[in-house]
Amino acid sequence: GQQVMQIPQYQHVQEGEDFTTYCNSSTTLSNIQWYKQRPGGHPVFLIQLVKSGEVKKQKRLTFQFGEAKKNSSLHITATQTTDVGTYFCAGSRNTDKLIFGTGTRLQVFP
Template sequence: GQQVMQIPQYQHVQEGEDFTTYCNSSTTLSNIQWYKQRPGGHPVFLIQLVKSGEVKKQKRLTFQFGEAKKNSSLHITATQTTDVGTYFCAGRFGNEKLTFGTGTRLTIIP
């Protein structure tokens, strides 16, 4: 089946350190989306990447889409306590459905 693998499952960082989460698919994606879910909340859309090799930035967040459109990463520079939550990638394989990764839960040590 169409699966999206995401690592790591958990990440604990000191406030101010960087954080990265990675997603991989065995087949080519039409696009990939990233969502953030705060503790007790619901997933909220962050960004969508469509083009091969695309890089997008949102303040301290940098999103990349691989050249083969099979992998993606989210990098947060100088984490803050407001970054706490679970980050999900979600891949679209050209149909109506998104396939979500298992998520990376980020906790910040003040």
């Protein structure tokens, strides 16, 4: 079945350092979404990417969808303690059903 893997599983950074999480699907996706889950909270939608090679930015966050539409990345510039949480990618194949990635837990030390 379809699998979506993320690396790294954990990342600890010093505040101000950059952070990147990578998402890889075993199959081609029609779109990919990113969610953030704060400790003790529920996932919150960040963004959706649809086009091959698409790049979107939200302030310090940069999202990219690979040319083959099988991988994606989220890059955070100059992390802040408010960035702490687990970041999930989630892909779909022409349906409303999302397959969530394994997640990357980010810890930011002040």
